[in-house]
Structure formats: C-alpha cells, structure tokens
Amino acid sequence: MQSLTNRVKPVDRKPMTFLEKIYLWEIAKGMMITIKHFFRRKPTIKYPEEKREFSSVFRGLHILNRDEQGRERCTACGLCAVACPAEAITMEAAERKKGEEHLYREEKYAARYEINMLRCIFCGLCEEACPKDAIYLSQTFTPSNLTRAQFIYKKDDLLIPDPNKDPELYAKALGDRKKPQ
Amino acid sequence: MVLLSFDWFLIIEKAILISIVIVASLVIAMYETWGERKVAAFIQDRIGPDRAGFGGILQPLADGMKLFMKEEIIPNSSNKFLFVMGPGLAMLTAMMTSAVIPWGGHLEIMGRTVPLQIADINIGILYVFGVVSLGVYGVMIGGWASNNKFSLMAALRGASQMISYELAMGLSLIALLMLTGTLSLRTIVEQQSTGHWNIWYQPLGFIIFFVCALAECNRTPFDLPEAESELNFGYHQEYSSMKLGFYLFAEYVNMFISCVIMATLFFGGYDIPFVNDAHLYEIWGNWAALAQVVMLMAKVIFGIFVFMWIRWTVPRFRYDQLMNLGWKGLIPLALANMVITAVVALLKYNNWHF
Ligand code: SF4
Numbered sequence: 001m002q003s004l005t006n007r008v009k010p011v012d013r014k015p016m017t018f019l020e021k022i023y024l025w026e027i028a029k030g031m032m033i034t035i036k037h038f039f040r041r042k043p044t045i046k047y048p049e050e051k052r053e054f055s056s057v058f059r060g061l062h063i064l065n066r067d068e069q070g071r072e073r074c075t076a077c078g079l080c081a082v083a084c085p086a087e088a089i090t091m092e093a094a095e096r097k098k099g100e101e102h103l104y105r106e107e108k109y110a111a112r113y114e115i116n117m118l119r120c121i122f123c124g125l126c127e128e129a130c131p132k133d134a135i136y137l138s139q140t141f142t143p144s145n146l147t148r149a150q151f152i153y154k155k156d157d158l159l160i161p162d163p164n165k166d167p168e169l170y171a172k173a174l175g176d177r178k179k180p181q
Numbered sequence: 182m183v184l185l186s187f188d189w190f191l192i193i194e195k196a197i198l199i200s201i202v203i204v205a206s207l208v209i210a211m212y213e214t215w216g217e218r219k220v221a222a223f224i225q226d227r228i229g230p231d232r233a234g235f236g237g238i239l240q241p242l243a244d245g246m247k248l249f250m251k252e253e254i255i256p257n258s259s260n261k262f263l264f265v266m267g268p269g270l271a272m273l274t275a276m277m278t279s280a281v282i283p284w285g286g287h288l289e290i291m292g293r294t295v296p297l298q299i300a301d302i303n304i305g306i307l308y309v310f311g312v313v314s315l316g317v318y319g320v321m322i323g324g325w326a327s328n329n330k331f332s333l334m335a336a337l338r339g340a341s342q343m344i345s346y347e348l349a350m351g352l353s354l355i356a357l358l359m360l361t362g363t364l365s366l367r368t369i370v371e372q373q374s375t376g377h378w379n380i381w382y383q384p385l386g387f388i389i390f391f392v393c394a395l396a397e398c399n400r401t402p403f404d405l406p407e408a409e410s411e412l413n414f415g416y417h418q419e420y421s422s423m424k425l426g427f428y429l430f431a432e433y434v435n436m437f438i439s440c441v442i443m444a445t446l447f448f449g450g451y452d453i454p455f456v457n458d459a460h461l462y463e464i465w466g467n468w469a470a471l472a473q474v475v476m477l478m479a480k481v482i483f484g485i486f487v488f489m490w491i492r493w494t495v496p497r498f499r500y501d502q503l504m505n506l507g508w509k510g511l512i513p514l515a516l517a518n519m520v521i522t523a524v525v526a527l528l529k530y531n532n533w534h535f
Pocket residue numbers: 080083084085086087088089115119120121122123124125126127
C-alpha cells in the first residue's frame with residue numbers, strides 16, 4: 001500500500017539471531033542499562049520539605065486584595081464571575097454604611113464572595129477582568145480538605161491579611177508573583 | 182538416671198540456633214520488601230519509600246501493621262480448612278530449608294564446639310530439594326481452595342512451572358555433585374574453602390541453577406503464577422490481611438533461602454575469600470565464626486540484589502516461551518553439562534589417560 005507520508009518505518013521481522021535466542025546476552029545488555037539508571041541522580045523533589053521553582057506568573061489559589069490602608073478593594077461588580085469560564089465565582093453585593101469607610105474602599109462591596117476551588121481551572125481570567133485590582137492569583141497551591149463543601153472558599157479564606165496590622169503575613173500571602181500585564 | 186544421660190546442652194543449643202535462624206530469616210525477608218522497593222525505585226530514577234524512619238527504614242513495619250489491620254475475608258464458597266492452610270504451608274516450607282544450611286564455622290562456648298548449622302545431615306541437598314518441591318503445595322492448595330478460576334489457573338501454572346524447572350535444576354546440580362562427591366552442604370563448603378569456588382568449575386551449571394532458582398521463587402521473568410495483568414494477581418487473589426502477607430512473605434523467604442543455597446553451592450558459602458579461615462580461627466577465635474556469617478550474608482545480599490535487578494529489568498515471559506525455555510533450552514543444556522562434567526571427571530580420576 002502506498003503510504004501517505006514519508007515517515008513510515010517498516011517493521012523489522014528478521015528472525016532472531018542465536019545470541020538473541022538464548023536471551024542471556026540481551027538480558028545482560030538490559031541489565032547494564034538499568035544499573036546505569038540505578039546510579040543516576042534522581043529528579044525527585046521531596047515535596048513538603050523542598051518546593052519546585054515556579055514561574056513568576058504561576059497561577060495558584062486566589063486572594064482578595066486590600067489597598068494601602070487595609071480596605072477591601074472589591075466592589076462586587078461581578079465582572080470576574082462573568083469572565084470565569086468555569087462559573088466558579090458567586091457573590092452578593094451590599095451597600096457601604098456610614099462609618100465603614102475604613103473597611104471598604106468603594107461604596108458597594110461584596111458581602112459574600114465565594115470561589116469553588118473544585119470548579120476553578122486556575123485560568124486567571126478573573127484576575128484579568130477585575131477593574132479594581134481586587135482579585136489576584138497567588139503562589140499557594142495544593143489545598144487539602146476532607147469534604148467537598150470545604151472547597152468552596154469563603155471571603156474569610158480569600159481575604160488577604162491587613163497590610164497595616166500584619167505586614168509580614170500580607171507580604172507572605174502576596175508572594176513574589178508578578179501580575180501578568 | 183536416664184534423664185541425665187540425655188544431652189540437654191545440645192537441645193538448648195539447637196533451640197537457640199533455630200530461633201535465631203527463624204527470626205533472622207523473617208527479619209531479612211522483611212527488609213527484602215524494603216530493599217525491593219528501593220531497588221525498583223532507584224532503577225526507575227525514583228527514590229522509593231523514605232518517610233517511615235531514616236531512609237524509610239521502618240517501612241516494613243508499617244507495611245506489616247497495615248496487613249495486620251486489614252479485614253480478614255474468607256470467601257463463602259472456598260474450602261475453609263485448605264484456604265487457611267495454604268499460606269501456612271507456603272511459609273512452613275519456605276522456612277524449613279534453612280535447617281541444613283551451614284551459616285558459619287563453629288563457635289567455642291564453654292569448651293564445647295557448637296557448629297553454626299541446625300542439622301548437618303549427609304544428604305543436605307536432597308533434603309533441600311525435597312522441601313523446595315513441597316513449596317508448590319502452598320500455591321496449589323491456596324489457589325484451589327479459593328474457588329476462583331483465576332486462582333486455579335495460577336495454581337496450575339505454578340505447579341507446572343515448578344515441576345519443569347526443578348528438573349533442570351536437579352540436573353545442573355548432578356554435575357556439581359559429581360565434582361564434590363558429597364551431598365552434605367557443610368562438606369561442600371569446606372571443599373571450597375581453599376578459594377576454588379565451584380562457580381569456576383561449573384559456570385554453565387551455575388547459570389542454569391540461577392535461572393531455575395528464579396523460576397522456583399516465582400520471580401520475574403518467571404512470575405506467571407502471580408501475573409497481575411493476566412490473572413488478577415494469581416493464586417493469592419482471594420486472600421486478604423495477613424494471609425496475603427504470609428504468601429508475599431514466603432516468597433521473600435524463598436528468595437533469601439535460594440540465595441543462601443546458591444552462595445553455599447557455588448560461591449564458597451561462608452568462606453572468606455583471600456583469607457585462610459583456619460588461620461583466622463587461631464587469631465580471632467569466636468569472632469572468626471561471626472566474620473564468616475557476615476561474609477555469607479554479604480554474598481547472599483549481593484545475590485538478592487541481582488534477583489531484584491533482574492526483576493526490574495526483564496519483562497515476564499509468555500507461557501509457551503517459559504515452557505520452551507525450560508524443556509527445550511535448559512534441560513538439554515543441563516544434560517550436556519552433566520555429560521561433559523562426567524567425562525572430564527572420569528579422565529581426571531584416571532590421571533588423564535584414555
Ligand atoms: S481562575 Fe479562572 S476558573 Fe478560576 S475563578 Fe478565576 S476565572 Fe474562574
């Protein structure tokens with residue numbers, strides 16, 4: 001049959017030679033290969049102690065960011081939820097009351113903000129959609145939980161620590177990840 | 182005073198020796214499982230179990246724990262008595278062989294010479310063969326009693342494989358026995374203590390013996406009785422908990438014992454190479470005997486490593502290839518080896534006159 005590409009390789013159907021037939025020599029050759037691997041450096045990364053180097057734009061779990069005064073940036077516009085291809089984000093908006101100016105930057109804020117981490121595909125589109133720079137993807141990953149319900153991250157799980165009260169934790173949560181432009 | 186004329190010291194000495202040998206074989210079998218996983222991992226560019234203890238050294242204990250904790254299931258349609266007896270039998274036959282193996286020279290304790298061997302019977306090798314061929318009953322009975330097609334098939338495979346390879350194994354040993362002229366394992370070791378290891382006289386015999394030993398232990402490439410991909414684990418498919426553990430364990434004990442026998446027959450047993458052992462006894466006394474035991478263990482551990490190395494290199498044989506190799510390859514080779522050895526031995530006996 002004429003082949004469609006020129007990449008066809010005919011199968012070698014030569015009868016086995018004597019050396020191949022008594023197996024021993026071939027087995028010895030194979031064993032030489034495996035023993036080479038035995039002494040080779042192992043690429044294993046012992047995970048909890050060592051961590052893999054991430055790219056600077058790695059997309060891990062989300063954080064809800066605050067501004068310099070420690071106020072929540074999110075204004076519950078819903079753009080992230082619309083942008084999300086996995087429909088993982090839900091929120092409920094509320095109006096800022098008098099005296100809450102130190103808590104929320106905008107007049108409207110998210111009273112409830114949930115991301116279902118089992119649905120999320122970590123595409124980062126929510127981050128790109130957000131006009132207020134409120135949602136970021138961090139370098140944290142591998143969350144583990146015992147139930148599915150616990151994978152729906154509430155606002156408490158997502159909000160970043162206050163930069164004025166807890167600068168260290170804030171910096172840690174932010175990581176050195178660059179936001180893609 | 183009939184009681185006093187009885188040699189109580191002998192009984193105590195043997196009892197201690199037996200317990201030591203049994204405990205040692207079990208511990209070694211335990212660490213073989215760890216070694217197997219480590220060797221497999223290293224060959225596959227991984228690092229293997231390293232969480233339990235330093236370098237995973239407690240892993241076998243964790244595995245044992247797990248097996249003990251598992252639910253014990255006895256299938257309704259199985260033959261209960263034989264089902265329970267199978268693993269026990271496998272374990273028993275695996276352990277029994279160690280009785281005739283000389284583990285080292287002799288100790289001097291309170292003016293008595295204590296040989297490091299449970300029983301120095303003059304038909305040592307025959308005993309080993311007798312017990313090893315009983316080993317197939319563990320597989321057969323377990324496979325049959327589980328009342329499962331796959332298990333039965335695996336049991337049949339195991340039986341036919343063991344019978345075929347035992348033949349070649351026996352024939353390869355006959356050539357060796359013609360050279361040594363004795364069946365006692367201790368005498369064979371002592372003959373080799375000058376550094377003339379039997380492997381130099383019987384290289385072909387050794388290769389045949391080695392291949393057959395792999396087959397007898399159901400190790401890859403001959404692990405057809407427990408071929409996971411074909412038979413869903415083979416004869417121990419219906420087993421759970423420590424009964425399964427016994428089967429797996431028996432396999433490792435078997436591997437240990439066959440390496441010991443190989444070292445004894447072909448590699449000078451407990452003989453320390455390049456050193457005059459008798460001379461060593463004069464300098465070191467009892468420590469020399471221990472050094473000999475350590476030497477034997479070193480040889481055995483190397484043998485076990487080779488077993489594992491082969492396992493993680495070679496894929497499993499097809500069943501017809503297995504039978505072809507056994508009947509058409511190894512048996513004629515062993516026969517030829519035997520005849521050639523016989524001719525040479527006869528010539529030598531006649532001072533090289535025809
Ligand atoms: S990362 Fe993608 S999938 Fe996950 S919440 Fe954001 S937009 Fe949705």
